[in-house]
Structures are given as structure tokens and as C-alpha cells.
Amino acid sequence: MKIFKSKSNLKKYISGKKALEKSIGFVPTMGALHKGHLSLVKRAKKKNDLAVVSIFVNPTQFDNKEDLEKYPQTIDNDIKLLESVNCDAVFIPSVEEIYDSSIVAEKFDFDGLEYQMEGKFRDGHFDGVGTIVKALFEIVMPTTAYFGKKDFQQLQIIKKLVEKTHLPIKIKGRPIFREDDGLAMSSRNARLTKEHREAAPFIYKTLKKAKKKFGIENANSIIEWVENEFKKHPLLELEYFTIANEVTLKSDEKIDPKSKYRAFIAVYAGEIRLIDNVGFKRKNK
Template sequence: MNIFNTKLELKAFLAEQKERAKSIGFVPTMGALHQGHLSLVKRAKEKNDLVVVSIFVNPTQFDSNEDLKKYPQTLKNDKELLESVACDVLFVPSVEEIYDNNISSEKFNFDGLEHEMEGKFREGHFDGVGTIVKALLEIVMPNTAYFGKKDFQQLQIVKKLAEKYDLPVKIKGRPIYRENDGLAMSSRNARLTKEHREIAPFIYKTLKKAKKKFGAKNIEELTKWVKKQFKKEPLLELEYFTIADEKTLQTPKKIEAKKKYRAFIAVFAGDIRLIDNVGLK
């Protein structure tokens, strides 16, 4: 596995590969890798000649310095995991390498996608996401980039980013990778207390039940039902539950047969914030 810390070295290496007409798959991460990340790398391996993974904990997308400091950093283990799935290239830049001396976000207009759900609770978050993803895509210039659907809103925003900035890359979403008990895999799961880890699968169980009730209950009734379920679980605090159109991410006034909908949820387990979603039929 080739490891690079600077843009110049990585670009020079990738330029050689492109001259040989090699296709490049890209998986951007913030490290603390788990099987969900590895599933993206494996998919990229299947579909491309060369796979690049980046590990960069992006300061401009965190809500607080406290959360940034607590984000798990496990580079040694991450390298071993990537070698186990035959990753070709690892890019681990410093904050200075990406931002020079200006750690700030660009301002983006994602046609309103940024104001829904996460955008309502995490001001400026998607400006931070847009800034780093745009920078990384411009450095790597991959044929295809892969993102997990756990961050479905982020996935739609990255697709919009590629479209608006005319970036010559396909953005592919991949299914959510779950623990055996249903909890969506996340780097933050490692920070859950024993009690919170035991109750956390309740989030996905509730989403699955909501999926079954979708159609029989209207959106307002379903939202009330979900809120009621979480009131029974004192260890979990529901931040939001919403049903949205997959394309616009807006909550519809009425359900239309031809449109795709998804249920989204954000929950605090102690001070750890967990998100999840399921497609609805």
C-alpha cells in the first residue's frame, strides 16, 4: 500500500496511473475505520483498477472543538485494516496540507438540501463537508467515489456538489453496514458506554417498525408514534425523526406513489449522537 501525506506526491503518483489508463476508485474517510468502510473499499476494488482511501478528520464539519478532540483516531489499526483488503493508496494529509493557514469553510448552495434534517441542527456542517469533499475530489480526480448511505443526506449533497461544480466523477451510494444486532456501524459507536451500546439497537428496531406502519399511518401519526416509543427509553433521547423525499429531502404534504421516501432519525445515547435511516415503500 502506497502512503502519501502531501497533495503534490499523491497527484504525481496518480497522474502516472492515469497515463496508463487505470481507473481510480476513491473512498474518503475520517479514519477510525470499521467493516462499513471496508465494504466501500472492497466495492471500489471490484469496480476499479486502483483504490485510493483518504483519512482526514475534517475540523470544519464538527459542531464543537470538544467533539473534534474526542473523535477517535486509530491510524495504526486503520492501516492494518486497509492492507487486509488490499487497498492500493492511502492519503493522510495534515490539516495544514489541506487548509494551509486558513481553517474555514467555503459557502455552498446545495439547492436547499443543506437546510433539511442535519442542517437544522448542525449549522454550517454541510459547508464543512462540501469544502473537504470538493478539495479531495479535486486532488484525487477519481472516476468514481463511494459513500455509505448511513449519511444519506451527505450522499445527496455530494451528488449535488459534483453536479454543480461539474466534477467529472460518479458518486455511488452503498448500503448501510450494520452490526449483528442492527446498529448502523459508526466510528462513534466505540465511544458508547456499555449501557448505551446495549440499548442503541432500539433505534433501528424502531425504524423497521415505522417502515411497516408507513402507508397505514400518515406522516404526522407515524412521527407521534416514534416519539412515543423513545419516551419509553430513558437512556436514549430522540433529536428528530422525519420522513422525506429521497431527492429533495423535504417532508411531503402527501405521499405520491412514484416517489421514493426514506425515514431519517438522530438520537443521543448519552453525549454520543447517532444517526440512521431506512428506505420506505
């Protein structure tokens, strides 16, 4: 596996492969890799001639400086994990390499997708996401890029980014990887205390119960039920729970039987913020 730290060297490598008509599968990450990340790399490898991964903790998508400073970084272990799944190349740039002298996010218009859910609670987050993903896409110019559905809103925003910038890249979302107890895999899970780690599976259990109610009860009553469940929990604090249209990410007042819906949740387990989501299907009456 080749390791690159400079944009110019990576571009030269990619250009050489593209001259040989090789397809490039790309997985952007912030490191602290887990099985979910590795599943994306395996998929990129299976569907393309080359699998390329980036590891970069992007400062412009953090609205909380402390969260940025404490974000887990495990580069040596990440490299070993990528080698174990036959990744072809990894790009590990410095902040200066990506942003030069100005660590500032571009402003984007994602047709309103950025104002839902995460956008309401994390100021400027999706401008930061758009900035780094666009920069990485322009460096790697992959055939296809792969993202996990745990960050489903991010996935929809990246699809919109590609549509608006006319970049010739396919975007593929892949299923959420979960621990045996249901907790969605996340790099932040490593920062959970023992007590909060034991409590965290309650998030997915609640989502599954809410899913069973969908189509039987109305959306508002399901939301109220979820909020009450978390009010009773001594260790987990609900930030938001919403049921939204998968395409618009808006909470429809009336459920359209022809549309797909998804429940989105953000929860604090102590200082650690966890997100998750599940697809909802309307039951036939």
C-alpha cells in the same frame, strides 16, 4: 500499499496511473475504520483498477469542538485494515496540508438540501463537508467515489456538489453495514458506554416498526408514534425523526406514490449522537 501525506506526491502518483488509463475508485473517510468502510474499499477495488482511501478528520464540518477533539483516531489499525483488503494507496494529510493557513469552510448552495435534517441541527456542517470533499476530489480526481448510505443526506449533497462543480466523477451510494443487533456501524460507536451500547439497537428496531406503518398510517401519526416510543426510553434521547422524499429531502405533506421516501433519525445515547435511516415503500392497498 502506498502511504501519502502530501498533496503533491499523491497527485504525481495519480497522474502516473491515469497516464496508463487506470480507473480510480476513491473512498474518503475520517478514519476509525470498520467493516462498512472496508466494504466500500472492496467495491472500489472490484470496480476500478486502483482503490484510494483518504483519512482526514475534517475540522470545518464539526459544530461541536468537543466532538472534534474526542473523535476516535486509530491510524495504525486503519492502515492494517486497508492493507488486508488490498487498498492501493492511502492519503493521510495534516490539517495544514489541506487548509494551508486558513481553516475556514467555503460557502455552498446545495439547492436547499443543506437545510433539511442535519442542516437544521448542525450549523455550517454541510459547508464543511462540501469544502473537504471538493478539495479531496480535486486532489485525487477519481473515476468513481463511494459513500455509505448511513449518511444519506450527505450522499445527496455530494451528488449535488459534483453536479454544480461539473467534476467528472461518478458518485455511488452503498448499503448501510450493521452490527448483528441492527445498530448501524459508525466510528462513534466505539465511544458508547456499555449501557448505551446495549440500548442503541432500539433505534433500528423502531425504524423497522415505523417502516411497517408507512402507507397504512399517515406520516404525522408515524412521527408521533416514534417520538412517544423514545419518550418512554430511559437512555436514548430523540433529536429528530422525519419521513422525507429521497430526492428533495423534504417532508412532503402528501405522500406521492411515484416518489421514494426514507425515514431519518438522530438520537443521543448519552453524549454520543447516532444517526440512521431506512428506505420506506408505500404499501399497495
